[in-house]
Amino acid sequence: MIKAYSANAYQVEKAAASISTCQTDYPALKIRLTELKLEADDYAATAKNLELELDKQLERLKQVYRQLQESMSALLSQRASQRKKQKEARQQYDKALQSALQSWFSTINKAESRDMEVETALQNQDPETLQEERTQLLQIRGSLENLLANKDFRTAVEKLKDIEADDKHSQQAQQLKRDIERQSKQVSSLLDRLTIALQQLYSQRQWLKQQASSGQAQQSHCLACGHSMPEGEFCLHCGAPQPQQLDCQHCGHRYPLSRHLSALWPPPQALYCPACGKQYTPWPPQASIIELSDKIQ
Known part of the structure; x- marks a missing residue:
C-alpha cells in the first residue's frame, strides 16, 4: 500500500514538474509561434508579389511577341514587295535590252536597203557636173561600210545575245546596252547623211534631165x-x-x-x-x- 502510494506520489511530482516546465516554456513558445505566423505572412506577401511580377513579365512577353509577329509580318510584306519590284524591274530591263537589239537589227536592215538604193543610183552614167554629188555619196557610203565592217562594232550585239539571263542586270550588260545604243546612233547619223546626199544627186540629175530636154536651164x-x-x-x-x-x-x-x-x-x-x-x-x-x-x- 505504501509502495503504491509512493509510486503515485512520484507520478504526481513528475507531472507537476512537467507542468512547471511547460508553464516556463509557454511564453517563449507563444512568441515563437507569433514569429512563425509573421514569417508565414511575409512569405505569403512575397509569394503574392512574385505572382504579380510574374503576371507583369508574362504580359510584357506577350506584348513583345505580338510586336515580333507584327515586325515579321511587315518584313515579309516588305520583302514580297521588293521581290515584286525587282521582278518588274527585271522585266522592264529585259524589254529594254530586247528593244535595243531590235533597234540595232532594224538599223542594219535599213542600212542594207539604203545601200542597195545607192548602188542602183550609181549605176547610171552621170555627166561630170554631178561628180561632186557622186563623190560625196561614195564617201558617206564608204564611211558607213567601214563602220559596219568593223568587227568591234558588232561585238556588243554578239555578247549581249549570248549573255546569261541571270547576268542581264550586271554592269557588263548595261555597258553592252549603252554600246549598242551608241553604235545605232552612229549608223543612223550616217544613214541620214546618205539620204540627203542621195536626194541631192536625184535632184541634180532631174534638173539636168529637164535642162537637156528643154535646151536651157530652168532657173x-x-x-x-x-x-x-x-x-x-x-x-x-x-x-x-x-x-x-x-x-x-x-x-x-x-x-x-x-x-x-x-x-x-x-x-x-x-x-x-x-x-x-x-x-x-x-x-x-x-x-x-x-x-x-x-x-x-
Missing part, C-alpha cells in the same frame, strides 16, 4: 533667200524647202504634192500618179530632208 529663185537655183525640193544655198513637186517613177509626170499630204509624212495611204494611175513611193518631202540635216549637224 528659179529660193523663196527664203532669193538666190538663183535650179528647180528642186530645197534650196542648195540655204537649205530652205521649196514648193514640193513629185515625179512619177513610172511615167515621169510631175505634179505638186497636196499640202495636207506634205504635213503628214509618210502618207497614211498609198499615193497614185494622176497621169498613169500607178502606185509609187516618192522620196520624203523637203521638210523631212531639212529635219535630217538638223539631226546630223
